[in-house]
Amino acid sequence: MKLYVDAGNTRLKWCLEEAGTTVANGAGVLDEENPFPGLAGYASGIRGIAVSTVASEEKRERLLGYLAVLSKVPARCYWSEPERGGLQNAYSDYDRMGADRWHGMYGAWLDHKQGFVVVDAGSAVTVDFVNQCGRHLGGYILPGLQMMFRSLKTDAARIGFDPEQVLETGPGKSTGECVNHGLAWLSDAMIARIRWDAQAFGLADVLVTGGDADRLIRLGLTGIHRPDLVLAGLRAIADEETS
Template identity: 45%
Template sequence: MILLVDAGNTRAKWRLTGSDGASVKEGFDLASMPSTLAQLGVDDAPQRVAVSSVGSDQATNELDRLLQAYTSAPVYFHWPRATAGGLRNSYADVTRMGADRWHAMVAAWREFAGGVAVVDAGSAVTVDYIDSGGQHLGGFILPGLAMMLRSLSGNTARVIFEPKEHVDTRPGTNTSDAVNHGCDWLISALSSRIRQDCTGYGIDSVVVTGGDAWRWNRLGLNAVHRPGLVLDGLFWADREMHKS
């Protein structure tokens, strides 16, 4: 068994998986991990822990200590690399790339083995393009929906609104709708731009992950939805490291 951990900006997700990558158990916060591990028999205990983290050095060290308290298995942190399975990183300094972006791309390249756009719609949104030969063309980082709403709420005293779950791009006739519809309008425009870029770069596939993936798809992205894309890529990165 392998314990995979995706430590993002706002939460940590984990997956207990077999050697084939199939999920055995999953959780969406670290608090649920100890009870799950305690229920495992000796034969089912994880042999190692693989981590993808975007946290600070301090947060990463704290996570390392926490995981070592939860399990006696060795903990490995996986970071972006110049190449992985035919995928080539465009960054001159790969240490400057977020581990979540890299592992999402590793998973997408592994699945589609061709030109693919990778969208992670979380607290921050990342968009990365990979051409048909496995070359990462670069990408974009922009605020996610919650970050945009917090910015408007915190920096504009008279803009008072309630976030809404439904999607709507019509002009708002009150402040709350103007804000919510405006964010959806922006996501819709960005989705259209991603599709245009894919045509220009000869990219055939689009995959989306992250908590707001459903919203992006409702607003025109029409991508393949892979909720655990970062964990999928982390599995392959860990397998590459430990292959015999």
């Protein structure tokens, strides 16, 4: 079995595969005592470990330390690349791009050769455009929902509210409504821009992933929900490298 890990800034997602079939999968938090609940029982069967991470070096080392205790098999980290299988990175400083973006785009490229937009709504939100030639046209990095709630709470003294995930976008009549509706309104505007840009670039498929994917879809983003997109890209790349 091979273990694939997508470690973001908030949570990590993993899946265990055997001959193209998912044996088990799960999610966890790196700072917790057991970041991989449900995995330990499979440890002795692990024959390879591939990691995609955007967490700090300190967190990456903690992750590798945890995996080293779990299994004797060394973990290999996979990073952003200039090109793979016809997909071309728009960054000239390609190694500055978050591994999750590259792996997400590659996961999408595998079965959307007609071009696509990837929206990854995680701790941060990223939007990336890839055309039918496999050319990454570039993208955007925005603060994620929790990050925006947190910055309003901590950086403004008199904004007191309970963060709520609402779909209402009308003008608020209390601090709570102004903040919660405000962030839904902002996401709504982002969704309209994604639709507009996708059309301008001639891209029909919008693939949505990340912890807040559902929220964006409920707010009206028309797209294909692919919770496993980063893991799918990582899996394909790791398998190509080791076969």
